[in-house]
Amino acid sequence: MKNEKTDYKNIPGWGMDIDPGNEPTYPMKNYTGDDHKRSVYERSNQQHADVEILKSNERPALSAVLGNTVPPSGISGMIRRYAFKHSEDRYRHWIPLILADRVNVVEGIIEDLSRGIIPNIFAESGIRAAIRHNPKGLLKKVIITSVVAGVILYALKKKK
Amino acid sequence: MLAMNYRGPYRVRTEQRPMPEILHPEDAIVRVTRTCICGSDLHLYHGMVPDTRVGSTFGHEFIGIIEEVGPLVTNVKIGDQVLVPFNIACGKCNFCKQGLYGNCHESNSMATAVGGIFGYSHTAGGYNGGQAEYVRVPYANFGPTVIPADMDPDDAVLLTDVVPTGYQAAEMGGIKEGDTVVVFGAGPIGIMAARCAWFFGAARVIIIDHIEYRLEFAKNYAKCEAYNFKSMADPVVFLKKTTDWYGADVCIDCVGCEAEGNALQTFTGKVTLMQAGAATALQWAINSVKKGGIVSVVGVYGPPFNYVPIGNILNKGITLRANQASVKRLLPKLIDHVQTGRLNPKGLITHRVPLEEISDAYHIFSSKLDECIKTVLIPSAKH
Ligand SMILES: NC(=O)c1ccc[n+]([C@@H]2O[C@H](COP(=O)([O-])OP(=O)(O)OC[C@H]3O[C@@H](n4cnc5c(N)ncnc54)[C@H](O)[C@@H]3O)[C@@H](O)[C@H]2O)c1
Ligand SMILES: [Zn+2]
Ligand SMILES: [Zn+2]
Numbered sequence: 001m002k003n004e005k006t007d008y009k010n011i012p013g014w015g016m017d018i019d020p021g022n023e024p025t026y027p028m029k030n031y032t033g034d035d036h037k038r039s040v041y042e043r044s045n046q047q048h049a050d051v052e053i054l055k056s057n058e059r060p061a062l063s064a065v066l067g068n069t070v071p072p073s074g075i076s077g078m079i080r081r082y083a084f085k086h087s088e089d090r091y092r093h094w095i096p097l098i099l100a101d102r103v104n105v106v107e108g109i110i111e112d113l114s115r116g117i118i119p120n121i122f123a124e125s126g127i128r129a130a131i132r133h134n135p136k137g138l139l140k141k142v143i144i145t146s147v148v149a150g151v152i153l154y155a156l157k158k159k160k
Numbered sequence: 161m162l163a164m165n166y167r168g169p170y171r172v173r174t175e176q177r178p179m180p181e182i183l184h185p186e187d188a189i190v191r192v193t194r195t196c197i198c199g200s201d202l203h204l205y206h207g208m209v210p211d212t213r214v215g216s217t218f219g220h221e222f223i224g225i226i227e228e229v230g231p232l233v234t235n236v237k238i239g240d241q242v243l244v245p246f247n248i249a250c251g252k253c254n255f256c257k258q259g260l261y262g263n264c265h266e267s268n269s270m271a272t273a274v275g276g277i278f279g280y281s282h283t284a285g286g287y288n289g290g291q292a293e294y295v296r297v298p299y300a301n302f303g304p305t306v307i308p309a310d311m312d313p314d315d316a317v318l319l320t321d322v323v324p325t326g327y328q329a330a331e332m333g334g335i336k337e338g339d340t341v342v343v344f345g346a347g348p349i350g351i352m353a354a355r356c357a358w359f360f361g362a363a364r365v366i367i368i369d370h371i372e373y374r375l376e377f378a379k380n381y382a383k384c385e386a387y388n389f390k391s392m393a394d395p396v397v398f399l400k401k402t403t404d405w406y407g408a409d410v411c412i413d414c415v416g417c418e419a420e421g422n423a424l425q426t427f428t429g430k431v432t433l434m435q436a437g438a439a440t441a442l443q444w445a446i447n448s449v450k451k452g453g454i455v456s457v458v459g460v461y462g463p464p465f466n467y468v469p470i471g472n473i474l475n476k477g478i479t480l481r482a483n484q485a486s487v488k489r490l491l492p493k494l495i496d497h498v499q500t501g502r503l504n505p506k507g508l509i510t511h512r513v514p515l516e517e518i519s520d521a522y523h524i525f526s527s528k529l530d531e532c533i534k535t536v537l538i539p540s541a542k543h
Contacts, residue, residue, distance in 0.1 A: 001375055003385040008363060011383050013502035017359040017493075018337055025334050027483050030259040042252045043266060044299070045232075047184040054282070055269045064250065064266040065184050065298040067276065067286030070213040080211065088273055094464045097210035097283075098433070105168035108214035112167075124171040126523025133529035 076104035163292030169207030180296035185232035188300035195222035220246035222290025242304035245487030248276030251302035262484030318505035325485035326352025332481040333410035337361035350414030354382035399448035407450030415441035416459030436462035457482035
């Protein structure tokens, strides 16, 4: 790629926001000292928690507003409840959450099937776009997957 | 209503779901008219953010029309066309009072290290996002901002994240007149950061990526120099050399945890998940900035940690600044830059896709196909 020298002073807006007072800059820009008041401030009404909310144990109470989507459920929910017994500092918080996410994928497929939906995994992963814009990459993936699967099958057969 | 539904890594679809409801007196319901897919969504899509629950709706970049308001909402009214900052912020806690709207203390119960974000996993509060026909917007007295009548909706939707994030990335760099600024990542955020570096008086702006079409785009859009790290033996040595063996004054990480380019980072971060993704760009930023220089980070890294050369931050006396963009804080200035024509956010949009085609849209953006820079999803207008 060829790079030419830019006459940068002609770029629209060049230098407009130069401000020697920008130091210290964001995030310390608008420091008010209110930090020393800790959690004393005007607070909105508390939203009623109508589903199970897993709360970080690094805070004493729920935030005033809450996201109430996809409450914990099933085996992944049990793992998530365990995770939230531990602080955000601990592996015991994050590793179980990642595990729960993977378990949740299987639960999602079971949930789909129980609603009479057979998940179209190819369509969901955007195979149409892959065919249209990256047929070579797709073909490569298919070949690699089949070769690997073939080798494994062959090895298993030979063992028998 | 039609909404995006996450089914697991690399699997998303749309389906009919219940309408959102007012759950708090300061809530509003917004009918979405435009919403984008962001590089941040890719971390969710790739299954890298803990507590991303199957059945969630993503989407933190959206604009729309106020359809319903809670009893305490006074700042916007039904029918207003609004852009909604991606951060959910109360505007009243001691963090919000200091402009730290990405760090609100009253919007996320599930983690203390990040404020609430629309459609961004339960780690960011468990809210549904805007990749849907309708979305619940908490703190409607604070976040939603009426779109100026003469503003193109395509510009407005990019003011919900991309423009403020790119601008703040440059701002946190503390750029001084005459500085050389290096931006890692030529995605929408990096391109916008490079463009905004000029506002602060940079004399040289360099962008680094490995995708040729993005470098070409960045060079034209941001009027900067663009280099492919795949064509360099060692990007850090390249950057030292091109700055007279001194180091850049400011380095900006606009890549985050899905970086490529360093086998050890990739193996530990993306293959074996021994760290929260690959911190290659951040490592390069720290190692190619000058002594006493500033590294500004807007690329997203997940919990619990990453391998970064902290010893070099110490020994070089580097200042490291980072945060989620504080969107609402920057809107007045950025709306002005857009209205006067100094910034052209919609110039980043390469793809316009009906919401129904979300699976393909994610695949294209994730795999960087079809010369994609930024994708806008449009929910059908039949309502
Ligand atoms: N802090 C915030 O408020 C905020 C807001 C929005 C996005 N983000 C984050 O910013 C980052 C970029 O977002 P985007 O939408 O531009 O994403 P994107 O995926 O479109 O762009 C990332 C770019 O980085 C390039 N890249 C990969 N490895 C690299 C390396 N080692 N050096 C240089 N470039 C490399 C990729 O090729 C890609 O072009 C993401 O991590 C996103 O989560 C942060
Ligand atoms: Zn975004
Ligand atoms: Zn707040």
